[in-house]
Amino acid sequence: MSREDKIVVGISIGDINGIGSEIILKTFEDSRMLEFCTPVIFASVKLMSFFKKHFETDINFHGIDKIEDLIPKKINVLNVWKEHVDIAFGEETPTGGEYAIKSLKAAVEALKNKKIDALVTAPINKSNIQSESFNFPGHTDYLAQELEGxxxxxxxxxxxxxxxxxxxxxxxxxxxxxxxxxxxxxxxxxxxxxxxxxxxxxxxxxxxxxxxxxxxxxxxxxxxxxxxxxxxxxxxxxxxxxxxxxxxxxxxxxxxxxxxxxxxxxxxxxxxxxxxxxxxxxxxxxxAGLNRIRTSPDHGTAFDLAGKNSANYESFREAVFSAISIFETREEYQEISKNPLQTNRKRGFSKKK
CATH class of the missing domain: 3.40.718.10 (Isopropylmalate Dehydrogenase)
Incomplete structure (x- = not known):
């Protein structure tokens, strides 16, 4: 993956029975988003195709089985699993939590190994994610364990x-x-x-x-x-x-x-x-404070809205823009720190919508 490529933003699917799938699809249905980043959704092509049909979105996926096969400026879906998964919109189920964590763990592993530049997490349910292998109140505590800082x-x-x-x-x-x-x-x-x-x-x-x-x-x-x-x-x-x-x-x-x-x-x-x-x-x-970048929307799974095609995706879209902005600003800061005489560089990121 070349640094000349667009910033690679990994996306964890969140609770599959919540609004995560809808806000992800609606964000990237606008093809202009691909001018700013290359998204990689950690889920499965089979699952995302179901969501695409359900929400009637005009969006095309590029399915991959390993992160190295992603195509820049395309909406990539990494097959973290391939089996069929039952969806029960609006319900808190063990399955919803299980696949949310499968997606999250795969995305964080890619983040740790610098296979993606930043991570945007769709909402999870703090109750059904609990298990012997995942005992954290939420994303933040898990990321604090997995990343440095x-x-x-x-x-x-x-x-x-x-x-x-x-x-x-x-x-x-x-x-x-x-x-x-x-x-x-x-x-x-x-x-x-x-x-x-x-x-x-x-x-x-x-x-x-x-x-x-x-x-x-x-x-x-x-x-x-x-x-x-x-x-x-x-x-x-x-x-x-x-x-x-x-x-x-x-x-x-x-x-x-x-x-x-x-x-x-x-x-x-x-x-x-x-x-x-x-x-x-x-x-x-x-x-904040970690060696890798993660953002998320400021809301939860919104089970009451799930599957109804009425969720507001603005916060998720802002989370994507923020991840890009923070990545670019941090990169420039690190470059300036190595070359302190380069003080005339423009810092920050101007969002375009």
């Missing part, structure tokens, strides 16, 4: 970026999972990804408090004063522009989020509720 869930939409100190953790366990070491690692990860993956030379990062009103001087908990503030003070001494902690309840409603390149929330819903309120349907989940 310190992972961080980063939700992205235009100039809004929200990262998490803790992600798939029960609310009752949030505080005990926020340690000085975790704060340092997550802020370091988001700081470097803003520079290397988004081309922001001097990132400004806001951190949201752990407790309501950041504890009100200890009245509603002292973790913000005893843990978060000292950690941020120490990070600022090292030259990073990190601000906070801010009271989460008014941070987004006041528009203060617009003053920063990224926001770090203390726990999942504290960050994702405002993000999805502001950007739902257009947001992208990027696993």
């Amino acid at each position: 310190e992972s961080l869930m980063l939700l992205v939409s235009e100039n809004l970026r929200v990262g998490l100190l803790t992600d798939h953790v029960a609310v009752k366990d949030v505080v005990k999972n926020i340690t000085r070491e975790r704060i340092d690692k997550k802020i370091n990860t988001i700081y470097h990804t803003l520079i290397e993956d988004f081309g922001i030379e001097m990132p400004k990062i806001a951190v949201l408090g752990i407790n309501p009103h950041t504890g009100d001087n200890g009245v509603i908990g002292d973790e913000d004063d005893t843990l978060l503030r000292p950690a941020l003070d120490n990070i600022r001494k090292n030259g990073k522009m990190v601000f906070g902690p801010y009271a989460a309840d008014s941070f987004f409603g006041s528009g203060n989020y617009k003053n920063f390149d990224a926001i770090i929330a203390s726990y999942h819903d504290q960050g994702l509720i405002p993000f999805k309120t502001l950007a739902f349907g257009k947001g992208v989940n990027f696993t």
Whole structure:
């Protein structure tokens, strides 16, 4: 595979009973997408042909049995399996989880071995994927094990970026999972990804408090004063522009989020509720901090919409564009780092639709 070829974007199929197949097909039904990348869908030609017929999409596949046989500027389908698979749209079944993981594992293996440049994952169901060989809350945790680096869930939409100190953790366990070491690692990860993956030379990062009103001087908990503030003070001494902690309840409603390149929330819903309120349907989940690139849409399997030919594919399409953009920006950053005198290169990626 030559570097002159288009960026190769691997795509895991997600839960086969969800909306993954529909949003993948509708994204690449627009032939202009092939001007930006060469997609490889990790599934089977037999399965994708069934979906093509069901959703009545005007799309042609190139079936391959090994990744080396992909054809640039074509929609490639890698046969991870060849047997017939029963589809039960909208149902949570063991089969749905089994084939979602088969697709994911094959795609991640290709990503690790640099057979693809980036990975875009269609949504999985966190319940039916569980097995003895796959015991992870979701994509992020599995990728953190398989790839190198310190992972961080980063939700992205235009100039809004929200990262998490803790992600798939029960609310009752949030505080005990926020340690000085975790704060340092997550802020370091988001700081470097803003520079290397988004081309922001001097990132400004806001951190949201752990407790309501950041504890009100200890009245509603002292973790913000005893843990978060000292950690941020120490990070600022090292030259990073990190601000906070801010009271989460008014941070987004006041528009203060617009003053920063990224926001770090203390726990999942504290960050994702405002993000999805502001950007739902257009947001992208990027696993920052790893040595390889993975993005996904900002929604789940949407079983209630599955098979009805009515799913919105915009977030998935944005995930593809983001993967391309991040790959190109990271490549240019690495090249500039090797040749620091080349400071006049244009960084970033202009999306065309």
